[in-house]
Amino acid sequence: MHTQVLPEPTEAARTEGKAARMTSLHLSAMGEMVERFLDAAARGDLTQASTLLSNTPSLINQKGYSGWTALMLAARNGHYNVVEVLLSHGCDKFSVNSSSQTAYDIAKFWGHRHISNLLGRTDDGCRRVLPDTDLHQHENYFSRETLDRLSGKRTDKVWLETKRNHPDTVYLLFSNLSPMVSSSQVDEHTGVETKLCRFRYEAVKELLQKPATVLIFLGVEKRRGPSSPSSSQMEEGVQEPPAWFAISTDEDAAELLKRCREKNCSFPKTPNRDLLTFSEEEAGIVAQARSVLAWHSRYSFCPTCGSSTQLEEGGYKRSCLNADCRSLKGVHNTCYPRVDPVVIMLVIHPDGNQCLLGRKKIFPARMFSCLAGFVEPGETMEDAVRREVEEESGVKVGPVQYISCQPWPMPSNLMIGCLAVAISTDIKVDENEIEEARWFQRQQVIESLLKGPHPAFTFPPRQTIAHQLIKHWIGMNSNL
Ligand SMILES: NC(=O)c1ccc[n+]([C@@H]2O[C@H](COP(=O)([O-])OP(=O)(O)OC[C@H]3O[C@@H](n4cnc5c(N)ncnc54)[C@H](O)[C@@H]3O)[C@@H](O)[C@H]2O)c1
Ligand SMILES: [Mg+2]
Ligand SMILES: [Mg+2]
Numbered sequence: 088m089h090t091q092v093l094p095e096p097t098e099a100a101r102t103e104g105k106a107a108r109m110t111s112l113h114l115s116a117m118g119e120m121v122e123r124f125l126d127a128a129a130r131g132d133l134t135q136a137s138t139l140l141s142n143t144p145s146l147i148n149q150k151g152y153s154g155w156t157a158l159m160l161a162a163r164n165g166h167y168n169v170v171e172v173l174l175s176h177g178c179d180k181f182s183v184n185s186s187s188q189t190a191y192d193i194a195k196f197w198g199h200r201h202i203s204n205l206l207g208r209t210d211d212g213c214r215r216v217l218p219d220t221d222l223h224q225h226e227n228y229f230s231r232e233t234l235d236r237l238s239g240k241r242t243d244k245v246w247l248e249t250k251r252n253h254p255d256t257v258y259l260l261f262s263n264l265s266p267m268v269s270s271s272q273v274d275e276h277t278g279v280e281t282k283l284c285r286f287r288y289e290a291v292k293e294l295l296q297k298p299a300t301v302l303i304f305l306g307v308e309k310r311r312g313p314s315s316p317s318s319s320q321m322e323e324g325v326q327e328p329p330a331w332f333a334i335s336t337d338e339d340a341a342e343l344l345k346r347c348r349e350k351n352c353s354f355p356k357t358p359n360r361d362l363l364t365f366s367e368e369e370a371g372i373v374a375q376a377r378s379v380l381a382w383h384s385r386y387s388f389c390p391t392c393g394s395s396t397q398l399e400e401g402g403y404k405r406s407c408l409n410a411d412c413r414s415l416k417g418v419h420n421t422c423y424p425r426v427d428p429v430v431i432m433l434v435i436h437p438d439g440n441q442c443l444l445g446r447k448k449i450f451p452a453r454m455f456s457c458l459a460g461f462v463e464p465g466e467t468m469e470d471a472v473r474r475e476v477e478e479e480s481g482v483k484v485g486p487v488q489y490i491s492c493q494p495w496p497m498p499s500n501l502m503i504g505c506l507a508v509a510i511s512t513d514i515k516v517d518e519n520e521i522e523e524a525r526w527f528q529r530q531q532v533i534e535s536l537l538k539g540p541h542p543a544f545t546f547p548p549r550q551t552i553a554h555q556l557i558k559h560w561i562g563m564n565s566n567l
Protein backbone atom coordinates (compact mmCIF):
# COMPACT_ATOMS: atom_id res chain seq x y z
CA MET A 88 0.00 0.00 0.00
CA HIS A 89 1.21 3.55 -0.72
CA THR A 90 1.91 5.48 2.44
CA GLN A 91 3.51 8.54 0.87
CA VAL A 92 0.87 11.26 0.75
CA LEU A 93 2.98 14.36 0.20
CA PRO A 94 5.50 15.22 -2.48
CA GLU A 95 9.05 15.79 -1.11
CA PRO A 96 9.65 19.41 0.17
CA THR A 97 11.28 21.53 -2.48
CA GLU A 98 14.69 23.23 -2.23
CA ALA A 99 12.96 26.53 -1.55
CA ALA A 100 11.24 25.22 1.55
CA ARG A 101 14.34 25.23 3.75
CA THR A 102 13.39 27.35 6.70
CA GLU A 103 11.09 25.89 9.29
CA GLY A 104 8.28 28.43 8.96
CA LYS A 105 8.37 28.27 5.20
CA ALA A 106 8.36 24.45 5.26
CA ALA A 107 5.35 24.34 7.56
CA ARG A 108 3.46 26.77 5.34
CA MET A 109 4.33 24.80 2.20
CA THR A 110 3.35 21.51 3.86
CA SER A 111 -0.10 22.75 4.76
CA LEU A 112 -0.48 24.14 1.23
CA HIS A 113 0.51 20.80 -0.25
CA LEU A 114 -1.78 19.04 2.18
CA SER A 115 -4.79 21.03 1.15
CA ALA A 116 -3.91 20.72 -2.56
CA MET A 117 -3.45 16.98 -2.25
CA GLY A 118 -6.54 16.66 -0.04
CA GLU A 119 -8.58 18.44 -2.67
CA MET A 120 -7.22 16.19 -5.40
CA VAL A 121 -8.07 13.08 -3.34
CA GLU A 122 -11.60 14.42 -2.87
CA ARG A 123 -12.00 14.98 -6.62
CA PHE A 124 -10.58 11.56 -7.43
CA LEU A 125 -12.84 9.76 -4.94
CA ASP A 126 -15.83 11.72 -6.16
CA ALA A 127 -15.09 10.79 -9.82
CA ALA A 128 -14.83 7.11 -8.88
CA ALA A 129 -18.06 7.25 -6.88
CA ARG A 130 -19.91 8.89 -9.79
CA GLY A 131 -18.43 6.49 -12.33
CA ASP A 132 -16.67 9.31 -14.18
CA LEU A 133 -14.00 7.19 -15.83
CA THR A 134 -12.46 10.06 -17.85
CA GLN A 135 -11.90 12.29 -14.83
CA ALA A 136 -10.69 9.45 -12.62
CA SER A 137 -8.20 8.32 -15.30
CA THR A 138 -6.90 11.86 -15.94
CA LEU A 139 -6.34 12.54 -12.24
CA LEU A 140 -4.65 9.17 -11.87
CA SER A 141 -2.26 9.64 -14.78
CA ASN A 142 -1.23 13.10 -13.42
CA THR A 143 -0.87 11.87 -9.82
CA PRO A 144 -0.41 8.06 -9.65
CA SER A 145 -0.15 8.14 -5.83
CA LEU A 146 -3.89 8.88 -5.68
CA ILE A 147 -4.71 5.27 -6.38
CA ASN A 148 -4.96 3.96 -2.82
CA GLN A 149 -5.83 7.19 -1.04
CA LYS A 150 -8.58 7.04 1.53
CA GLY A 151 -11.36 9.50 2.24
CA TYR A 152 -14.20 9.55 4.74
CA SER A 153 -14.32 6.36 6.91
CA GLY A 154 -11.33 4.93 5.10
CA TRP A 155 -13.10 4.45 1.77
CA THR A 156 -10.90 4.19 -1.34
CA ALA A 157 -11.84 4.97 -4.95
CA LEU A 158 -12.14 1.22 -5.56
CA MET A 159 -14.61 0.83 -2.70
CA LEU A 160 -16.72 3.76 -3.90
CA ALA A 161 -16.80 2.46 -7.47
CA ALA A 162 -17.66 -1.02 -6.18
CA ARG A 163 -20.41 0.46 -3.94
CA ASN A 164 -22.09 2.18 -6.86
CA GLY A 165 -21.66 -0.61 -9.40
CA HIS A 166 -19.18 1.16 -11.73
CA TYR A 167 -17.58 -1.90 -13.29
CA ASN A 168 -15.41 0.01 -15.80
CA VAL A 169 -13.91 2.21 -13.06
CA VAL A 170 -13.13 -0.88 -10.93
CA GLU A 171 -11.48 -2.50 -13.94
CA VAL A 172 -9.26 0.54 -14.65
CA LEU A 173 -8.28 0.93 -11.00
CA LEU A 174 -7.29 -2.74 -10.83
CA SER A 175 -5.28 -2.42 -14.06
CA HIS A 176 -3.32 0.42 -12.40
CA GLY A 177 -2.40 -1.97 -9.59
CA CYS A 178 -4.68 -0.63 -6.90
CA ASP A 179 -4.74 -2.54 -3.60
CA LYS A 180 -7.97 -4.53 -3.61
CA PHE A 181 -7.31 -5.87 -0.12
CA SER A 182 -7.33 -2.44 1.50
CA VAL A 183 -10.03 -2.18 4.19
CA ASN A 184 -12.17 0.75 5.36
CA SER A 185 -12.73 1.68 8.99
CA SER A 186 -15.36 -1.10 9.24
CA SER A 187 -12.82 -3.66 7.98
CA GLN A 188 -14.64 -4.13 4.67
CA THR A 189 -12.80 -4.67 1.39
CA ALA A 190 -14.12 -3.46 -1.97
CA TYR A 191 -15.15 -7.10 -2.56
CA ASP A 192 -17.27 -7.15 0.63
CA ILE A 193 -18.92 -3.90 -0.43
CA ALA A 194 -19.70 -5.08 -3.99
CA LYS A 195 -21.06 -8.34 -2.64
CA PHE A 196 -23.23 -6.63 -0.06
CA TRP A 197 -24.76 -4.28 -2.63
CA GLY A 198 -25.41 -7.13 -5.03
CA HIS A 199 -22.96 -6.04 -7.79
CA ARG A 200 -22.06 -9.62 -8.56
CA HIS A 201 -20.09 -8.86 -11.75
CA ILE A 202 -17.84 -6.58 -9.67
CA SER A 203 -17.46 -9.01 -6.76
CA ASN A 204 -16.54 -11.71 -9.29
CA LEU A 205 -13.92 -9.41 -10.78
CA LEU A 206 -12.50 -8.54 -7.36
CA GLY A 207 -12.51 -12.12 -6.09
CA ARG A 208 -11.25 -13.78 -9.25
CA THR A 209 -7.71 -14.78 -8.35
CA ASP A 210 -6.64 -17.38 -5.84
CA ASP A 211 -4.92 -14.83 -3.67
CA GLY A 212 -8.11 -12.80 -3.72
CA CYS A 213 -10.10 -15.74 -2.42
CA ARG A 214 -7.54 -16.27 0.26
CA ARG A 215 -7.85 -12.76 1.52
CA VAL A 216 -11.64 -12.77 1.28
CA LEU A 217 -11.79 -15.81 3.57
CA PRO A 218 -9.38 -14.64 6.24
CA ASP A 219 -6.66 -16.93 7.54
CA THR A 220 -7.54 -19.80 5.28
CA ASP A 221 -5.43 -21.66 2.86
CA LEU A 222 -7.38 -22.67 -0.25
CA HIS A 223 -5.78 -26.09 -0.22
CA GLN A 224 -7.38 -26.80 3.13
CA HIS A 225 -10.70 -26.53 1.36
CA GLU A 226 -9.96 -29.50 -0.80
CA ASN A 227 -11.56 -32.24 1.20
CA TYR A 228 -10.68 -35.93 1.07
CA PHE A 229 -12.61 -37.70 -1.77
CA SER A 230 -12.82 -34.44 -3.71
CA ARG A 231 -9.68 -34.43 -5.87
CA GLU A 232 -10.40 -34.86 -9.58
CA THR A 233 -7.44 -36.83 -10.91
CA LEU A 234 -9.23 -37.92 -14.07
CA ASP A 235 -10.81 -35.82 -16.76
CA ARG A 236 -14.30 -37.34 -16.93
CA LEU A 237 -14.75 -36.54 -20.65
CA SER A 238 -18.51 -36.84 -20.29
CA GLY A 239 -18.91 -35.96 -23.99
CA LYS A 240 -17.22 -39.25 -24.91
CA ARG A 241 -19.72 -41.39 -22.95
CA THR A 242 -22.07 -41.49 -25.95
CA ASP A 243 -19.26 -42.29 -28.44
CA LYS A 244 -19.52 -46.08 -28.57
CA VAL A 245 -16.67 -46.48 -31.08
CA TRP A 246 -14.28 -44.38 -29.02
CA LEU A 247 -15.24 -46.21 -25.82
CA GLU A 248 -14.69 -49.58 -27.53
CA THR A 249 -11.19 -48.54 -28.69
CA LYS A 250 -10.39 -47.43 -25.17
CA ARG A 251 -11.65 -50.69 -23.66
CA ASN A 252 -9.14 -52.73 -25.69
CA HIS A 253 -6.26 -50.30 -25.44
CA PRO A 254 -3.13 -51.71 -23.76
CA ASP A 255 -2.63 -48.50 -21.67
CA THR A 256 -6.14 -48.58 -20.25
CA VAL A 257 -6.41 -49.03 -16.47
CA TYR A 258 -9.12 -51.21 -14.91
CA LEU A 259 -10.16 -51.21 -11.24
CA LEU A 260 -11.96 -54.22 -9.87
CA PHE A 261 -14.86 -53.90 -7.43
CA SER A 262 -16.63 -56.62 -5.48
CA ASN A 263 -19.57 -55.73 -3.22
CA LEU A 264 -18.79 -52.03 -3.80
CA SER A 265 -15.26 -52.44 -2.44
CA PRO A 266 -12.24 -51.86 -4.70
CA MET A 267 -9.42 -54.40 -4.78
CA VAL A 268 -6.51 -52.84 -2.88
CA SER A 269 -3.05 -53.66 -1.72
CA SER A 270 -2.24 -52.49 1.79
CA SER A 271 0.99 -51.84 3.58
CA GLN A 272 1.87 -50.56 7.03
CA VAL A 273 3.86 -47.39 6.39
CA ASP A 274 4.84 -46.35 9.90
CA GLU A 275 3.25 -45.89 13.28
CA HIS A 276 2.29 -42.30 12.56
CA THR A 277 0.87 -42.72 9.06
CA GLY A 278 -0.62 -46.15 9.70
CA VAL A 279 -1.90 -48.31 6.84
CA GLU A 280 -1.57 -47.04 3.30
CA THR A 281 -3.91 -48.47 0.73
CA LYS A 282 -3.37 -48.51 -3.04
CA LEU A 283 -5.82 -49.44 -5.77
CA CYS A 284 -4.85 -52.59 -7.71
CA ARG A 285 -4.65 -51.66 -11.40
CA PHE A 286 -5.33 -54.16 -14.17
CA ARG A 287 -4.78 -54.19 -17.93
CA TYR A 288 -7.31 -55.29 -20.53
CA GLU A 289 -5.76 -58.75 -20.98
CA ALA A 290 -6.26 -59.54 -17.28
CA VAL A 291 -9.97 -58.66 -17.24
CA LYS A 292 -11.22 -59.30 -20.76
CA GLU A 293 -13.23 -62.41 -19.98
CA LEU A 294 -14.88 -60.62 -17.03
CA LEU A 295 -16.06 -58.01 -19.52
CA GLN A 296 -18.00 -60.68 -21.43
CA LYS A 297 -20.10 -61.72 -18.40
CA PRO A 298 -23.69 -60.43 -18.38
CA ALA A 299 -23.62 -59.44 -14.68
CA THR A 300 -20.51 -57.28 -15.12
CA VAL A 301 -21.01 -53.52 -14.78
CA LEU A 302 -18.46 -51.37 -16.58
CA ILE A 303 -18.03 -47.67 -15.81
CA PHE A 304 -15.91 -45.26 -17.86
CA LEU A 305 -14.26 -43.04 -15.27
CA GLY A 306 -12.29 -40.72 -17.56
CA VAL A 307 -8.76 -40.22 -18.86
CA GLU A 308 -5.70 -39.20 -16.88
CA LYS A 309 -5.28 -35.45 -16.61
CA ARG A 310 -2.00 -34.20 -17.99
CA ARG A 311 -0.74 -31.00 -16.45
CA GLY A 312 0.64 -27.95 -18.23
CA PRO A 313 1.27 -27.33 -21.94
CA SER A 314 1.68 -31.03 -22.74
CA SER A 315 -2.01 -31.71 -22.11
CA PRO A 316 -3.54 -32.81 -25.42
CA SER A 317 -5.80 -30.39 -27.27
CA SER A 318 -9.25 -31.56 -28.29
CA SER A 319 -8.13 -31.83 -31.95
CA GLN A 320 -5.25 -34.09 -30.89
CA MET A 321 -7.78 -36.10 -28.91
CA GLU A 322 -9.97 -36.39 -32.01
CA GLU A 323 -7.03 -37.70 -34.02
CA GLY A 324 -6.09 -40.11 -31.27
CA VAL A 325 -2.65 -38.53 -30.88
CA GLN A 326 -0.99 -38.81 -27.47
CA GLU A 327 -4.19 -39.72 -25.75
CA PRO A 328 -3.72 -40.18 -22.03
CA PRO A 329 -4.71 -43.56 -20.55
CA ALA A 330 -8.41 -44.17 -19.90
CA TRP A 331 -9.69 -45.62 -16.61
CA PHE A 332 -12.64 -47.97 -16.12
CA ALA A 333 -14.19 -49.55 -13.04
CA ILE A 334 -15.58 -53.08 -13.22
CA SER A 335 -18.05 -54.55 -10.79
CA THR A 336 -18.48 -58.30 -11.01
CA ASP A 337 -20.38 -61.01 -9.18
CA GLU A 338 -17.43 -63.44 -9.47
CA ASP A 339 -16.28 -64.86 -6.14
CA ALA A 340 -13.97 -62.39 -4.35
CA ALA A 341 -11.36 -65.07 -3.54
CA GLU A 342 -11.18 -66.00 -7.26
CA LEU A 343 -10.75 -62.35 -8.21
CA LEU A 344 -7.90 -61.91 -5.74
CA LYS A 345 -5.99 -64.71 -7.50
CA ARG A 346 -5.72 -62.46 -10.57
CA CYS A 347 -3.55 -59.97 -8.74
CA ARG A 348 0.21 -60.31 -8.73
CA GLU A 349 0.68 -57.81 -5.92
CA LYS A 350 1.02 -58.83 -2.28
CA ASN A 351 -1.48 -58.21 0.53
CA CYS A 352 -4.45 -57.70 -1.74
CA SER A 353 -7.99 -57.60 -0.40
CA PHE A 354 -11.47 -56.14 -0.79
CA PRO A 355 -11.96 -53.98 2.33
CA LYS A 356 -14.95 -55.05 4.45
CA THR A 357 -15.67 -51.82 6.38
CA PRO A 358 -15.92 -49.00 3.84
CA ASN A 359 -16.41 -46.17 6.38
CA ARG A 360 -12.98 -46.92 7.79
CA ASP A 361 -11.04 -48.63 5.03
CA LEU A 362 -11.82 -46.14 2.27
CA LEU A 363 -10.10 -43.40 4.27
CA THR A 364 -6.58 -44.76 3.76
CA PHE A 365 -5.99 -43.88 0.07
CA SER A 366 -3.88 -41.04 -1.27
CA GLU A 367 -5.87 -37.89 -2.13
CA GLU A 368 -5.61 -38.79 -5.86
CA GLU A 369 -6.95 -42.31 -5.50
CA ALA A 370 -9.63 -41.27 -2.97
CA GLY A 371 -11.21 -39.04 -5.62
CA ILE A 372 -11.35 -41.90 -8.11
CA VAL A 373 -12.81 -44.27 -5.51
CA ALA A 374 -15.52 -41.73 -4.65
CA GLN A 375 -16.60 -41.47 -8.28
CA ALA A 376 -16.50 -45.20 -9.03
CA ARG A 377 -18.11 -46.38 -5.80
CA SER A 378 -21.05 -43.96 -5.98
CA VAL A 379 -21.89 -44.89 -9.59
CA LEU A 380 -21.55 -48.61 -8.88
CA ALA A 381 -23.71 -48.27 -5.76
CA TRP A 382 -26.42 -46.67 -7.91
CA HIS A 383 -26.31 -49.63 -10.33
CA SER A 384 -26.50 -52.13 -7.50
CA ARG A 385 -29.55 -50.41 -5.94
CA TYR A 386 -31.43 -49.46 -9.11
CA SER A 387 -31.25 -52.64 -11.17
CA PHE A 388 -34.87 -52.28 -12.31
CA CYS A 389 -36.69 -49.30 -13.75
CA PRO A 390 -37.96 -47.15 -10.83
CA THR A 391 -40.93 -46.04 -12.98
CA CYS A 392 -42.38 -49.36 -14.25
CA GLY A 393 -40.26 -52.10 -12.68
CA SER A 394 -39.00 -53.53 -15.99
CA SER A 395 -35.42 -54.57 -16.70
CA THR A 396 -32.99 -51.87 -17.76
CA GLN A 397 -29.82 -51.67 -19.83
CA LEU A 398 -26.60 -49.80 -19.21
CA GLU A 399 -25.67 -46.93 -21.53
CA GLU A 400 -23.33 -43.96 -21.82
CA GLY A 401 -20.24 -45.51 -20.29
CA GLY A 402 -22.24 -46.65 -17.26
CA TYR A 403 -23.75 -43.22 -16.55
CA LYS A 404 -27.28 -44.10 -17.68
CA ARG A 405 -29.78 -46.93 -17.26
CA SER A 406 -32.61 -47.07 -19.80
CA CYS A 407 -35.84 -49.00 -19.41
CA LEU A 408 -36.33 -51.94 -21.80
CA ASN A 409 -40.12 -51.54 -21.79
CA ALA A 410 -40.82 -49.50 -24.94
CA ASP A 411 -44.03 -48.05 -23.40
CA CYS A 412 -42.31 -46.79 -20.24
CA ARG A 413 -42.82 -43.10 -19.33
CA SER A 414 -39.14 -42.85 -18.42
CA LEU A 415 -38.27 -43.08 -22.13
CA LYS A 416 -40.28 -39.94 -22.99
CA GLY A 417 -38.17 -36.86 -22.34
CA VAL A 418 -35.45 -36.70 -19.76
CA HIS A 419 -36.04 -38.60 -16.52
CA ASN A 420 -33.75 -38.25 -13.53
CA THR A 421 -34.42 -41.90 -12.64
CA CYS A 422 -32.16 -42.86 -15.58
CA TYR A 423 -29.08 -41.13 -14.15
CA PRO A 424 -26.85 -41.79 -11.12
CA ARG A 425 -28.11 -40.05 -7.99
CA VAL A 426 -26.41 -37.76 -5.53
CA ASP A 427 -27.99 -37.11 -2.11
CA PRO A 428 -27.21 -33.66 -0.70
CA VAL A 429 -26.49 -33.56 3.03
CA VAL A 430 -25.84 -30.39 5.01
CA ILE A 431 -23.14 -30.58 7.66
CA MET A 432 -22.66 -27.60 9.88
CA LEU A 433 -20.57 -26.22 12.66
CA VAL A 434 -22.92 -24.12 14.75
CA ILE A 435 -21.24 -21.23 16.51
CA HIS A 436 -22.48 -19.73 19.78
CA PRO A 437 -23.67 -16.10 19.57
CA ASP A 438 -20.61 -15.16 21.69
CA GLY A 439 -18.40 -16.38 18.82
CA ASN A 440 -16.26 -18.41 21.18
CA GLN A 441 -18.01 -21.78 21.48
CA CYS A 442 -19.26 -24.33 19.00
CA LEU A 443 -21.98 -26.95 19.12
CA LEU A 444 -20.95 -30.58 18.60
CA GLY A 445 -22.94 -33.75 18.97
CA ARG A 446 -22.35 -37.46 19.23
CA LYS A 447 -24.31 -40.41 17.90
CA LYS A 448 -24.48 -43.68 19.83
CA ILE A 449 -22.47 -45.42 17.13
CA PHE A 450 -19.50 -43.02 17.45
CA PRO A 451 -16.30 -44.26 19.12
CA ALA A 452 -16.20 -43.32 22.82
CA ARG A 453 -15.70 -39.56 23.45
CA MET A 454 -15.89 -38.57 19.78
CA PHE A 455 -18.00 -35.48 19.02
CA SER A 456 -18.69 -34.14 15.53
CA CYS A 457 -20.68 -31.58 13.54
CA LEU A 458 -24.43 -32.03 13.20
CA ALA A 459 -25.58 -33.19 9.75
CA GLY A 460 -28.72 -34.13 7.88
CA PHE A 461 -30.21 -34.83 4.46
CA VAL A 462 -31.58 -31.89 2.50
CA GLU A 463 -35.27 -32.45 1.85
CA PRO A 464 -37.05 -31.90 -1.46
CA GLY A 465 -37.93 -28.25 -2.08
CA GLU A 466 -35.61 -27.00 0.64
CA THR A 467 -32.68 -24.61 0.44
CA MET A 468 -29.35 -25.56 1.90
CA GLU A 469 -29.72 -22.78 4.51
CA ASP A 470 -33.17 -23.97 5.58
CA ALA A 471 -31.93 -27.55 5.80
CA VAL A 472 -29.17 -26.35 8.17
CA ARG A 473 -31.70 -24.50 10.34
CA ARG A 474 -34.17 -27.41 10.37
CA GLU A 475 -31.63 -30.18 11.10
CA VAL A 476 -29.90 -28.21 13.88
CA GLU A 477 -33.21 -27.45 15.57
CA GLU A 478 -34.47 -31.03 15.15
CA GLU A 479 -31.32 -32.59 16.53
CA SER A 480 -30.29 -30.12 19.24
CA GLY A 481 -33.17 -27.69 19.85
CA VAL A 482 -30.82 -24.79 19.01
CA LYS A 483 -32.15 -22.11 16.63
CA VAL A 484 -29.84 -20.89 13.87
CA GLY A 485 -29.62 -17.51 12.10
CA PRO A 486 -26.99 -16.77 9.42
CA VAL A 487 -25.54 -19.71 7.46
CA GLN A 488 -22.35 -19.53 5.40
CA TYR A 489 -21.22 -22.17 2.92
CA ILE A 490 -17.57 -23.21 3.36
CA SER A 491 -16.75 -26.25 1.21
CA CYS A 492 -18.19 -29.60 0.20
CA GLN A 493 -17.18 -33.24 0.06
CA PRO A 494 -18.38 -36.20 -1.99
CA TRP A 495 -19.01 -38.95 0.57
CA PRO A 496 -19.38 -42.24 -1.32
CA MET A 497 -21.32 -44.15 1.37
CA PRO A 498 -23.07 -44.52 -0.98
CA SER A 499 -23.51 -41.18 -2.81
CA ASN A 500 -23.81 -38.22 -0.46
CA LEU A 501 -22.58 -34.76 -1.20
CA MET A 502 -21.69 -33.21 2.15
CA ILE A 503 -22.33 -29.44 2.01
CA GLY A 504 -20.17 -27.92 4.74
CA CYS A 505 -21.41 -24.72 6.42
CA LEU A 506 -20.77 -22.47 9.39
CA ALA A 507 -23.92 -21.29 11.11
CA VAL A 508 -24.52 -18.82 13.93
CA ALA A 509 -26.91 -19.78 16.72
CA ILE A 510 -29.62 -17.36 17.87
CA SER A 511 -30.63 -19.49 20.88
CA THR A 512 -28.40 -21.62 23.09
CA ASP A 513 -30.53 -24.06 25.13
CA ILE A 514 -29.90 -27.65 24.09
CA LYS A 515 -32.59 -30.32 23.86
CA VAL A 516 -31.38 -33.31 21.86
CA ASP A 517 -33.42 -35.60 19.65
CA GLU A 518 -32.55 -38.82 21.43
CA ASN A 519 -33.42 -40.94 18.41
CA GLU A 520 -30.48 -39.52 16.55
CA ILE A 521 -28.12 -37.84 18.97
CA GLU A 522 -26.88 -39.18 22.28
CA GLU A 523 -25.46 -35.90 23.48
CA ALA A 524 -24.84 -32.37 22.16
CA ARG A 525 -22.71 -29.77 23.92
CA TRP A 526 -21.22 -26.31 23.54
CA PHE A 527 -17.41 -26.53 23.54
CA GLN A 528 -15.12 -23.57 24.26
CA ARG A 529 -12.69 -22.62 21.51
CA GLN A 530 -9.81 -23.47 23.87
CA GLN A 531 -11.24 -26.95 24.52
CA VAL A 532 -11.54 -27.50 20.77
CA ILE A 533 -7.92 -26.43 20.19
CA GLU A 534 -6.67 -28.74 22.95
CA SER A 535 -8.68 -31.62 21.54
CA LEU A 536 -7.32 -31.02 18.04
CA LEU A 537 -3.75 -30.89 19.35
CA LYS A 538 -4.45 -34.01 21.44
CA GLY A 539 -3.34 -32.27 24.65
CA PRO A 540 -3.14 -34.09 28.01
CA HIS A 541 -6.85 -33.64 28.89
CA PRO A 542 -8.81 -33.25 25.66
CA ALA A 543 -12.54 -32.59 26.19
CA PHE A 544 -13.41 -34.88 23.27
CA THR A 545 -11.85 -36.63 20.29
CA PHE A 546 -12.11 -35.30 16.75
CA PRO A 547 -13.59 -37.19 13.80
CA PRO A 548 -10.80 -38.34 11.43
CA ARG A 549 -9.03 -35.70 9.31
CA GLN A 550 -10.54 -37.17 6.12
CA THR A 551 -14.01 -36.03 7.17
CA ILE A 552 -15.37 -32.63 6.29
CA ALA A 553 -16.56 -32.41 9.92
CA HIS A 554 -12.91 -32.37 11.04
CA GLN A 555 -12.05 -29.74 8.42
CA LEU A 556 -14.97 -27.48 9.35
CA ILE A 557 -13.98 -27.48 13.03
CA LYS A 558 -10.38 -26.77 12.06
CA HIS A 559 -11.51 -24.00 9.75
CA TRP A 560 -13.41 -22.32 12.60
CA ILE A 561 -10.39 -22.50 14.92
CA GLY A 562 -8.32 -20.82 12.19
CA MET A 563 -10.75 -17.94 11.78
CA ASN A 564 -10.72 -14.88 13.95
CA SER A 565 -13.50 -14.96 16.51
CA ASN A 566 -15.23 -11.71 15.46
CA LEU A 567 -17.85 -13.12 13.17
N1 LIG B 1 -18.04 -36.76 5.99
C1 LIG B 1 -18.47 -36.37 7.17
O1 LIG B 1 -17.78 -35.62 7.87
C2 LIG B 1 -19.85 -36.82 7.68
C3 LIG B 1 -20.24 -36.44 8.96
C4 LIG B 1 -21.54 -36.75 9.39
C5 LIG B 1 -22.41 -37.44 8.55
N2 LIG B 1 -21.97 -37.84 7.31
C6 LIG B 1 -22.90 -38.55 6.40
O2 LIG B 1 -24.10 -37.79 6.29
C7 LIG B 1 -25.21 -38.64 6.23
C8 LIG B 1 -26.46 -37.96 6.75
O3 LIG B 1 -26.33 -37.56 8.09
P1 LIG B 1 -27.44 -37.98 9.15
O4 LIG B 1 -27.49 -39.44 9.27
O5 LIG B 1 -27.15 -37.21 10.39
O6 LIG B 1 -28.80 -37.46 8.45
P2 LIG B 1 -30.22 -37.07 9.11
O7 LIG B 1 -30.00 -36.24 10.31
O8 LIG B 1 -31.08 -36.49 8.04
O9 LIG B 1 -30.82 -38.42 9.64
C9 LIG B 1 -30.72 -39.62 8.94
C10 LIG B 1 -32.08 -40.22 8.73
O10 LIG B 1 -32.75 -39.47 7.75
C11 LIG B 1 -33.54 -40.32 6.92
N3 LIG B 1 -33.20 -39.99 5.53
C12 LIG B 1 -33.70 -38.94 4.82
N4 LIG B 1 -33.23 -38.89 3.57
C13 LIG B 1 -32.37 -39.91 3.43
C14 LIG B 1 -31.55 -40.39 2.34
N5 LIG B 1 -31.54 -39.80 1.13
N6 LIG B 1 -30.75 -41.46 2.58
C15 LIG B 1 -30.74 -42.06 3.79
N7 LIG B 1 -31.50 -41.67 4.83
C16 LIG B 1 -32.32 -40.61 4.67
C17 LIG B 1 -33.27 -41.74 7.39
O11 LIG B 1 -34.33 -42.10 8.24
C18 LIG B 1 -31.99 -41.64 8.20
O12 LIG B 1 -31.93 -42.56 9.24
C19 LIG B 1 -24.81 -39.88 7.01
O13 LIG B 1 -25.38 -40.98 6.38
C20 LIG B 1 -23.29 -39.91 6.93
O14 LIG B 1 -22.85 -40.86 5.98
C21 LIG B 1 -20.73 -37.55 6.86
MG1 LIG C 1 -28.25 -35.94 11.51
MG1 LIG D 1 -31.44 -35.25 11.51
Ligand SMILES: [Mg+2]
Pocket residue numbers: 460461475
Ligand atom coordinates in the same frame (compact mmCIF):
# COMPACT_ATOMS: atom_id res chain seq x y z
MG1 LIG E 1 -32.96 -35.57 8.35
Ligand SMILES: [Zn+2]
Pocket residue numbers: 389390391392393394407408409412413414
Ligand atom coordinates in the same frame (compact mmCIF):
# COMPACT_ATOMS: atom_id res chain seq x y z
ZN1 LIG F 1 -39.66 -48.40 -17.10
